[in-house]
Amino acid sequence: MSEQSVIHDIGYQRYTGPRLGRGYAARSLFEHGLRVAFGLGRSAKAKIFPWIVIGLVMALAVVVVAVKAQSGEMILTYQELPGAASVVVMVFLAVVAPELVSRDLRNQTLPLYFSRPIRRSDYALAKLAAMATAVWLLMAAPQAVMFLGSAFTADGASGVGAEARGMLGGWVVATCYTLVFSSLALLIASIASRRAFAAGAIVVVFMVTTPVVALMDELGKGGTASQIAALFSPLTLPEGVREWLYGTSSTDVGPFGPVYGLVMLLLVAGCASLLVLRYRKVSL
Amino acid sequence: MALIATQSLTKTYPGGVTALSDLTLSVEPGIIGLVGANGAGKSTMIKTLLGLLSPTSGRAEVLGLDPTTAGEQVRARVGYMPEHDCLPPDMIAAEFVTHMGRMTGLPRTVARERASEALRHVGLYEERYRQIGGYSTGMKQRVKLAQALVHDPDLLLLDEPTNGLDPAGRDAMLTLIHRIGTEFGISVVVCSHLLGEIERICDSLIAIEGGCLLRADRIDAMTTGTEVLAIEVAEGTAELSAALAQRGLAATAEGRMLLVPLTEEATYDLVLRTVAELDLPLHRLDQRRHRVAELFSTATPTPSLEVSHV
Numbered sequence: 035m036s037e038q039s040v041i042h043d044i045g046y047q048r049y050t051g052p053r054l055g056r057g058y059a060a061r062s063l064f065e066h067g068l069r070v071a072f073g074l075g076r077s078a079k080a081k082i083f084p085w086i087v088i089g090l091v092m093a094l095a096v097v098v099v100a101v102k103a104q105s106g107e108m109i110l111t112y113q114e115l116p117g118a119a120s121v122v123v124m125v126f127l128a129v130v131a132p133e134l135v136s137r138d139l140r141n142q143t144l145p146l147y148f149s150r151p152i153r154r155s156d157y158a159l160a161k162l163a164a165m166a167t168a169v170w171l172l173m174a175a176p177q178a179v180m181f182l183g184s185a186f187t188a189d190g191a192s193g194v195g196a197e198a199r200g201m202l203g204g205w206v207v208a209t210c211y212t213l214v215f216s217s218l219a220l221l222i223a224s225i226a227s228r229r230a231f232a233a234g235a236i237v238v239v240f241m242v243t244t245p246v247v248a249l250m251d252e253l254g255k256g257g258t259a260s261q262i263a264a265l266f267s268p269l270t271l272p273e274g275v276r277e278w279l280y281g282t283s284s285t286d287v288g289p290f291g292p293v294y295g296l297v298m299l300l301l302v303a304g305c306a307s308l309l310v311l312r313y314r315k316v317s318l
Numbered sequence: 319m320a321l322i323a324t325q326s327l328t329k330t331y332p333g334g335v336t337a338l339s340d341l342t343l344s345v346e347p348g349i350i351g352l353v354g355a356n357g358a359g360k361s362t363m364i365k366t367l368l369g370l371l372s373p374t375s376g377r378a379e380v381l382g383l384d385p386t387t388a389g390e391q392v393r394a395r396v397g398y399m400p401e402h403d404c405l406p407p408d409m410i411a412a413e414f415v416t417h418m419g420r421m422t423g424l425p426r427t428v429a430r431e432r433a434s435e436a437l438r439h440v441g442l443y444e445e446r447y448r449q450i451g452g453y454s455t456g457m458k459q460r461v462k463l464a465q466a467l468v469h470d471p472d473l474l475l476l477d478e479p480t481n482g483l484d485p486a487g488r489d490a491m492l493t494l495i496h497r498i499g500t501e502f503g504i505s506v507v508v509c510s511h512l513l514g515e516i517e518r519i520c521d522s523l524i525a526i527e528g529g530c531l532l533r534a535d536r537i538d539a540m541t542t543g544t545e546v547l548a549i550e551v552a553e554g555t556a557e558l559s560a561a562l563a564q565r566g567l568a569a570t571a572e573g574r575m576l577l578v579p580l581t582e583e584a585t586y587d588l589v590l591r592t593v594a595e596l597d598l599p600l601h602r603l604d605q606r607r608h609r610v611a612e613l614f615s616t617a618t619p620t621p622s623l624e625v626s627h628v
Contacts, residue, residue: 046439046502049432049470053394053423062420077408077449142404146465149368149398150421151390318370 067164095176099183112204131223132232217305243267261288326376348521349499397466407451
């Protein structure tokens with residue numbers, strides 16, 4: 035025991051003020067999770083990866099704006115940005131999802147959370163909300179930068195209005211990507227207590243499905259198999275949904291557009307339910 | 319009102335292991351020691367009281383609430399310190415305790431103030447802005463205690479708080495727990511497999527073994543009427559023991575001392591007369607209380623409670 039750790043005798047005060055409930059606790063956990071995602075309030079080491087990824091996606095947006103200012107040509111539309119950035123976003127998932135959930139498993143912090151008023155499902159959903167918000171911001175903020183850059187060069191109010199509509203469309207696509215990516219990544223990370231394993235598993239699940247899609251597309255020769263091929267990878271599923279919603283994607287979904295929408299909803303709902311179930315089953 | 323009451327509390331794990339069996343007890347507020355060997359069911363008991371485990375049968379009541387049905391209300395008023403390591407090494411202690419305060423419903427600024435207070439009360443004020451990973455085991459135990467204390471609970475459940483501490487650290491931790499129970503006015507249940515260690519700070523004791531209740535009572539009720547006389551002579555301990563036995567005093571040897579049950583005032587005179595007649599050099603003759611551990615070792619043929627003489 036060091037000299038500093040003597041107990042100073044200054045009286046203890048009981049607390050009689052307000053005690054906020056479960057909702058507040060869950061919101062606090064969400065805020066904490068969002069800060070963890072961006073490495074805020076943590077060491078410089080924890081900030082490196084998230085901010086490199088943010089820098090890359092931002093750089094993409096800045097290049098688009100610069101090219102548009104020079105030549106007036108939009109090399110990447112708002113809706114194309116999430117798809118173009120998807121591999122970098124996947125790296126973000128592999129870094130952040132384990133930070134959010136694997137760390138609590140590894141450090142055995144869960145008993146501290148579950149001995150407090152929040153329910154286990156609150157914990158799971160607050161973490162999912164933090165993950166989703168972080169991923170959405172990662173794509174939506176560069177789209178906003180593209181909008182701001184384009185709005186200055188747009189001609190008149192109608193031009194700005196068109197850009198705003200473009201950005202909102204981009205945000206919808208970003209939301210599709212966010213839902214699929216974050217629910218799947220967080221579920222995978224919640225099973226592994228070691229961060230490296232969790233990160234590896236996320237990359238594997240996302241990448242291993244890509245050849246399946248390519249193979250089906252090749253074998254289908256533009257037929258039904260090709261049209262449903264994109265369903266089988268989390269990286270291409272949101273593009274299919276985009277094609278169904280806007281018809282602006284290069285992914286051919288044929289008449290299966292609603293199927294893409296349904297599969298996306300089922301996948302997200304399934305992952306979220308399994309996540310809640312996983313924490314209900316966790317032993318303390 | 320009883321602080322904790324259980325009626326035929328039984329917990330059987332899916333594997334068929336019975337961790338608690340038909341436990342019925344009721345304890346008053348104060349510092350309560352929960353003692354038992356490893357695997358006696360102490361942690362299961364604590365988790366049941368927190369509502370983290372639901373009992374197989376029977377019921378429990380904590381602060382007048384049933385943890386199985388009103389778990390959230392119970393957990394809002396209880397602080398829990400787990401036995402194992404549970405702290406994120408890359409967080410700053412003050413931030414972690416603040417976060418845990420908010421998780422128990424303290425508004426942001428209040429949580430920050432009370433986190434500083436809690437860390438000061440456990441003796442970590444100067445070091446509170448350091449990362450937990452750089453702390454010693456003793457300091458980590460204090461952070462664990464601080465996070466249980468931050469929301470000013472009415473009851474603290476401490477699972478093996480002296481685990482991994484050196485003798486000085488154990489003493490400091492026990493003194494701190496004693497202060498929390500007496501000066502702070504917070505009831506404490508402190509789990510330990512070392513009876514000798516916690517008996518001096520507790521008001522009541524619950525002793526369990528193999529999931530069954532050995533005894534639950536106030537410490538003074540356990541020790542009344544069990545005074546003993548300790549006699550130490552420089553030589554001839556065996557002779558003295560034999561002579562005392564002749565006069566109807568059953569002496570038991572403990573180290574170099576003889577222990578004689580003190581039933582009446584006349585026992586003093588009898589012992590002194592015996593020593594004088596044998597002409598033995600008397601070193602010590604004093605009255606002392608039975609240690610609680612001795613009560614249990616006579617109550618159970620095979621004493622399984624590990625007793626430390628720290």
